[in-house]
Amino acid sequence: MATIQELKCVICGKSYQPPEVMYTCPVCGEAGTLDVLYDYDALKNTVDRDEISRSQLTSVWRYKSLIPVAPDAAIPPLTVGWTPTYETPRLAERLGVRKAWVKDEGRNPTGSLKDRASVLVITRAMEQGIQIVSTASTGNAAAALAGIAASVPDMKTIIFVPATAPEAKIAQLLVYGASVILVEASYDVAFDLCMEICIEQGWYCRNTGVNPFTTEGKKTVSLEIAEQLHWHVPDVVVVSVGDGSIISGVYKGFYDMLQLGWIQRIPRIIGVQSSGSMALVHAWENHIAGQDMTPMPAETLADSISAGLPRDRVKALRAVRETDGAYVAVDDSAIIAAIPEVARLTGVFAEPAAAAAFAGAQTALQSGRIRHDDSVLLLLTGNGLKDVRRAQQAVSGGIRVQPNLSSVRNALTRLELL
Numbered sequence: 239m240a241t242i243q244e245l246k247c248v249i250c251g252k253s254y255q256p257p258e259v260m261y262t263c264p265v266c267g268e269a270g271t272l273d274v275l276y277d278y279d280a281l282k283n284t285v286d287r288d289e290i291s292r293s294q295l296t297s298v299w300r301y302k303s304l305i306p307v308a309p310d311a312a313i314p315p316l317t318v319g320w321t322p323t324y325e326t327p328r329l330a331e332r333l334g335v336r337k338a339w340v341k342d343e344g345r346n347p348t349g350s351l352k353d354r355a356s357v358l359v360i361t362r363a364m365e366q367g368i369q370i371v372s373t374a375s376t377g378n379a380a381a382a383l384a385g386i387a388a389s390v391p392d393m394k395t396i397i398f399v400p401a402t403a404p405e406a407k408i409a410q411l412l413v414y415g416a417s418v419i420l421v422e423a424s425y426d427v428a429f430d431l432c433m434e435i436c437i438e439q440g441w442y443c444r445n446t447g448v449n450p451f452t453t454e455g456k457k458t459v460s461l462e463i464a465e466q467l468h469w470h471v472p473d474v475v476v477v478s479v480g481d482g483s484i485i486s487g488v489y490k491g492f493y494d495m496l497q498l499g500w501i502q503r504i505p506r507i508i509g510v511q512s513s514g515s516m517a518l519v520h521a522w523e524n525h526i527a528g529q530d531m532t533p534m535p536a537e538t539l540a541d542s543i544s545a546g547l548p549r550d551r552v553k554a555l556r557a558v559r560e561t562d563g564a565y566v567a568v569d570d571s572a573i574i575a576a577i578p579e580v581a582r583l584t585g586v587f588a589e590p591a592a593a594a595a596f597a598g599a600q601t602a603l604q605s606g607r608i609r610h611d612d613s614v615l616l617l618l619t620g621n622g623l624k625d626v627r628r629a630q631q632a633v634s635g636g637i638r639v640q641p642n643l644s645s646v647r648n649a650l651t652r653l654e655l656l
């Protein structure tokens with residue numbers, strides 16, 4: 239078990255003890271998200287990387303010693319994490335890099351990396367005897383919360399979504415038994431309403447970024463990357479970015495391991511946004527601090543990375559600035575085209591926001607942010623089955639035949655298969 243030493247504001251640096259604040263820094267407000275920090279010297283003496291490598295647990299809980307939950311804490315039964323990292327020579331060749339891997343986060347129980355945050359939030363809620371957990375989201379974060387809550391007894395989820403959210407996504411929440419509040423306004427308004435009612439009612443709020451433990455859950459993806467690559471981290475990790483919480487978690491996992499001496503350096507982290515929703519690209523290119531960012535338009539087919547004012551913007555910029563990484567923007571057409579491209583080169587079907595990592599890697603290669611002698615890991619954050627409709631836009635084919643062999647032969651000839 240990792241005992242929290244302090245919760246530290248990413249803007250003003252003020253340090254808090256866990257009971258003092260639950261969400262963001264009271265001085266800096268909503269942008270002042272908190273880092274969960276440990277006594278790394280003490281941890282060095284109690285946690286052993288090789289012992290972890292001998293663990294039989296094939297989930298995020300193999301890293302329990304680096305996660306802030308009690309050793310005897312009840313944990314949800316769904317298996318989150320320990321997703322495969324595949325070395326992908328054909329993808330490396332297509333990109334033109336020395337080595338490439340993909341990490342298939344679509345293998346998580348509700349189909350995205352968001353499960354890593356939700357499983358920790360639900361565990362902490364159980365520890366504290368809280369029985370209602372809430373979040374505002376239109377997509378994967380809400381599904382993750384609802385799904386993992388459904389796997390434990392007596393845990394209710396209340397999800398705030400904009401009334402315009404796609405019906406299929408709302409259906410997924412209802413299937414898991416969540417109570418769904420359809421707010422007649424934008425995601426941002428739903429987010430703030432959710433936060434306020436949580437504080438008023440004493441519900442636990444999972445809102446992205448605002449709840450510091452979302453980062454701690456998501457950091458497990460980097461712990462896995464390092465362990466699965468035998469503690470030799472890639473030169474570059476590429477990840478798609480909306481609210482900026484995943485990229486912050488990716489950074490935090492590497493940061494923790496660096497403090498413990500488990501790795502020698504943090505990979506360069508490259509964040510990929512859609513050119514229709516590129517607030518962080520804009521801030522990074524123009525040297526704007528996270529707390530000074532103002533809302534930008536957010537219009538993209540990759541709904542999981544649509545964010546006008548990313549909630550975890552301060553940490554998200556730090557992840558790139560501290561690692562000599564970059565933010566890149568890609569057009570929606572490139573994102574859609576990347577779906578079959580990634581699938582055909584790796585066998586992994588990624589949702590649009592996840593496939594964006596491939597398009598972003600291509601862009602970063604063109605601009606020299608990734609070099610040909612680099613080794614590169616693409617984080618595929620969510621499952622393609624989440625959004626088959628978008629994938630259909632990228633592919634065509636299928637050939638109709640009469641039910642006889644000559645017709646089949648004709649068709650195969652036209653397909654140049656005979």
Ligand SMILES: *Cc1c(COP(=O)(O)O)cnc(C)c1O
Nearest residue numbers: 378480481482483484591619620
């Ligand atoms: C949420 C999500 C992202 C972006 O994560 P942020 O923390 O919002 O930056 C990317 N891909 C998928 C599949 C997601 O669900």
Ligand SMILES: [Zn+2]
Nearest residue numbers: 247250263266
């Ligand atoms: Zn502060």
